[in-house]
Amino acid sequence: MIQELLHPAIGLFFLDGLLVTLHIAVSSIVLSLIFGTVLGVAQYSQSPLYSRMATFYIDTVRNIPLLLFILVARFTTGLPPVHSGIFAMTVFTSAVIAEIIRGGLNSVHRGQWEAARSQGLSYYQTLRHIVLPQAFRNVIPPLLSQFTTVIKDTSFVWAVGVEELTGRGMIIMGKYGSTSQVFAIFGAIAATYFVVNYLLSLAARYQHGRLAARSY
Amino acid sequence: MKRQYFLLSLVVLFIISLLAMGCGGTAPSQPAKSDAAPEIKAIQDRGILKAGIKVDVPKFGYKDPQTGKIEGFEIDLVKALAKKLVGDENKIELTGTVAKTRGPLLDNGDVDLVVATFTITEERKQSYNFTDPYFTDGVALLVKKAGGYQSLKDLAGKKIGVAQSSTSRKAVQAEADKQGIKVNFLEYGSYAEVKAALDSGRVDCFSVDAAILFGYLDASTVVLPDRFSPQEYGAATKKSNVALAKLVNDTFNDMKKSGEMDKLLAKWGLK
Numbered sequence: 395m396i397q398e399l400l401h402p403a404i405g406l407f408f409l410d411g412l413l414v415t416l417h418i419a420v421s422s423i424v425l426s427l428i429f430g431t432v433l434g435v436a437q438y439s440q441s442p443l444y445s446r447m448a449t450f451y452i453d454t455v456r457n458i459p460l461l462l463f464i465l466v467a468r469f470t471t472g473l474p475p476v477h478s479g480i481f482a483m484t485v486f487t488s489a490v491i492a493e494i495i496r497g498g499l500n501s502v503h504r505g506q507w508e509a510a511r512s513q514g515l516s517y518y519q520t521l522r523h524i525v526l527p528q529a530f531r532n533v534i535p536p537l538l539s540q541f542t543t544v545i546k547d548t549s550f551v552w553a554v555g556v557e558e559l560t561g562r563g564m565i566i567m568g569k570y571g572s573t574s575q576v577f578a579i580f581g582a583i584a585a586t587y588f589v590v591n592y593l594l595s596l597a598a599r600y601q602h603g604r605l606a607a608r609s610y
Numbered sequence: 611m612k613r614q615y616f617l618l619s620l621v622v623l624f625i626i627s628l629l630a631m632g633c634g635g636t637a638p639s640q641p642a643k644s645d646a647a648p649e650i651k652a653i654q655d656r657g658i659l660k661a662g663i664k665v666d667v668p669k670f671g672y673k674d675p676q677t678g679k680i681e682g683f684e685i686d687l688v689k690a691l692a693k694k695l696v697g698d699e700n701k702i703e704l705t706g707t708v709a710k711t712r713g714p715l716l717d718n719g720d721v722d723l724v725v726a727t728f729t730i731t732e733e734r735k736q737s738y739n740f741t742d743p744y745f746t747d748g749v750a751l752l753v754k755k756a757g758g759y760q761s762l763k764d765l766a767g768k769k770i771g772v773a774q775s776s777t778s779r780k781a782v783q784a785e786a787d788k789q790g791i792k793v794n795f796l797e798y799g800s801y802a803e804v805k806a807a808l809d810s811g812r813v814d815c816f817s818v819d820a821a822i823l824f825g826y827l828d829a830s831t832v833v834l835p836d837r838f839s840p841q842e843y844g845a846a847t848k849k850s851n852v853a854l855a856k857l858v859n860d861t862f863n864d865m866k867k868s869g870e871m872d873k874l875l876a877k878w879g880l881k
Contacts, residue, residue, distance in 0.1 A: 407675035469714040475705070553799070555706040557665065557673070566675050567802035568666040568825065576806045 398570055399578060411562030412586055418476060418558060419545045422483035426544070427537075429484065430491025435521065437492060438499045448492065455489035461550050468554040479551035487544055494536045498529030531605050538598040542591040549587075559586060647853030650695065653722055658703050659692040662715045662724035665706040666800060668825035669878045670727050673706075680704055683878040684725040687744065687845070687862070690870070691723075694861050708800065709775035713737060716848045723847045723858060727822065729777045730844040739855035740844035741862050744871065745880065748837025749781040750820035752805075755832050757814060762836050766791035771804040771813035773797070778817045781839035801826065821880055 398404075436448035455463075460482070467482035468475060502525050510520040530537075552561035563583040567576060646654060653659055663684055664671035671682045689699035707715060707726050715721045716738060730740045751770075753759045762785060772779045774797045786793045796813050798804045805826045808816045816823065819841045823833050845862070847855040865871040875881035 401676060403676040403678075407678060410678075465710070465714075468711070469718050469720075472718075553708065554711055555665070555708055557706065562675075564800055564802045565666050565673050567805070568672060569668050569675070576802075576809045580806065 399566070399575055404566060404570075408559075408562050408566065408582065408586075411557055411559040412590075414476065414557060415545070415548045415559040416590070418479050418483065418548045418551060418556075419541075421480045422487055422548075423541050423544055425480070425484040426487035426491050429488035431495050431526075433488060433492035434495025434499065435526075437496050452489045452492050455486060456493075460486045460547055461553060464550050464554055475551070475554060475556045479548070479554070479556050483544060483547065483551075487540065490540055491537070494533050494540060495529065497536070498533035499525060501532045502528045534598060534602045534605070538595060541594060541598075545591055545594070546587060559583060649722075649851045649854045650857060653695055653854075657696050658701050659688065659695050659723075660703045660705065660721045661688040661691075662705050662707040662712055662721040662726055663688065664726045666802060667727055667822055669821065669880060671725075672825075680706075683745070683874055683880055684727070686874050686877070687725050687865075690865060691858060691861055695857070709773060712846070716846060719848070722851075722854065723845050725845045727819070727843055728846050729819075729841045731777060734846070738846040738849055739852065740846050741855070741859040743842030743844050744862050744866075745821070745843040745875070747819045747821045747841050747843075749778045749817060749839055749841060750823050750837055751782075751834040752808065752816040752823045752826060752831055753814065753834060754808065755830055759815070759834065761834060762786065762793075762838075763789055763791060765793055765815055767793070768814035769794045769796055769812070770815045770817050771796050771798055771807045772817050773801055773804060774799055776818060777839075777841060778819070781841070782817050785836075785838040 433448045433451060436444040437452065439445050439448075463482040463486050464479060467473070467478040467485070471478050471481055473481060506524055506528065507520060510524045511517075515523070548558050549560040551558055552564065555561075557565065560583055563579050567579050570579070663680065664682075665673040665680055667682070669682055671680060671684045673680045685704070688702055688704070692702045693699040705715060705721050707721075707724060712724045712726055712728060713734075716724055724738075728734075728740075730743060734740070751759075751762060751765070753765075759765055762782070770779075770782060770793050772782070772795055779795050779797070782793065783795075796807065798807060801816075801818060801822060804813070804816045804818070807813045808831070816826065820833060820837060827833060845858050847858065862871065865874075872881060
């Protein structure tokens with residue numbers, strides 16, 4: 395019975411789901427990193443308007459479940475299912491990343507600002523060339539942790555019918571899910587998420603090591 | 611600077627991929643019939659019938675992992691409708707639905723109709739137009755052979771797994787009340803999860819419509835002979851799409867009269 399599961403076509407079908415997962419995860423990570431950084435900088439800003447607007451967005455989004463964003467985005471944006479998933483995950487993840495970035499900005503010593511400004515750099519030049527690079531270096535571990543969460547959270551989009559990794563596993567289970575296979579399929583889904591996240595953490599650790607070495 | 615260009619390229623690539631995916635696959639439009647209702651004319655002008663179907667229910671709507679094709683009795687019904695509406699059974703756009711998304715997809719116009727093991731109920735009729743039933747089945751019980759259960763009575767005090775938003779729970783509860791026994795329910799997101807719960811011993815029984823259960827039958831399980839509360843499946847359309855609802859219903863009734871519906875049921879082992 396279990397041999398049926400080892401058919402190459404089923405493996406390809408499953409891996410195709412992994413590509414959908416990666417498409418959603420990578421797109422939302424890249425977009426969230428951009429929006430999250432803008433939000434984090436806005437929240438850190440001394441302008442009360444920017445700071446309050448960013449704080450309102452972050453507090454609101456972080457207190458609503460991701461699944462709700464996914465359902466609402468699917469039925470209100472008019473985007474295709476995968477893109478509505480990316481949109482919902484970006485809205486949600488950018489709020490989390492904003493908090494991480496704000497923490498990173500806070501961790502940069504105030505003296506760095508003063509030194510840069512005394513050299514004649516503007517606020518944005520100081521932020522871009524002096525403070526943000528250091529902040530990013532400091533927040534690599536929590537950012538990585540958030541990226542792995544994003545990869546795992548993509549499984550929520552199956553709730554609106556997107557056939558990502560978990561969804562493909564469920565479909566395979568629909569036909570081949572007898573007692574022994576069910577756990578083999580669950581195991582394959584879990585192992586695939588683990589491998590992807592483990593490779594990501596290895597890559598990040600390598601990059602973190604390089605950056606740390608360069609800064610001394 | 612290199613890193614900035616890399617980041618910028620990623621964003622540009624993403625935007626291009628969004629645009630490319632959004633623009634893909636326009637179909638040649640069909641000659642419009644001037645006397646057709648606006649919702650029917652819209653489908654004919656578009657040249658594609660958009661339907662919400664199941665992708666995880668073997669025999670009804672199932673994406674076969676070996677071929678990658680979505681197949682089943684309900685898919686054949688959608689094809690027959692596409693042939694009538696736009697003149698080609700292959701001019702269909704299928705959207706996978708789950709119990710939670712069937713209604714909203716109709717409401718917001720993502721799909722023209724839903725043919726997805728949708729049980730007709732009085733409550734649902736308030737929100738959507740349903741066709742006459744194209745398939746009638748009873749709620750049944752799938753149990754482990756090793757449990758030695760013979761009927762619902764033997765499941766007194768046991769846990770029964772059902773899918774969220776399904777009508778099975780109500781049907782089994784009504785029958786249990788009638789027989790004067792108490793049963794407990796655990797709800798899961800999909801049929802596959804209920805089956806996994808049965809396999810792992812989290813529930814003692816998996817309950818849904820018999821035809822769906824037969825898709826999950828294996829050497830270690832058995833479907834009990836009990837059948838409760840006949841479940842009738844109908845195709846649903848948005849409440850305001852009255853003309854489309856009539857056309858779909860007429861098409862199905864014609865298929866019943868001509869014997870085509872029976873042929874399809876037999877093809878998928880549902881008769």
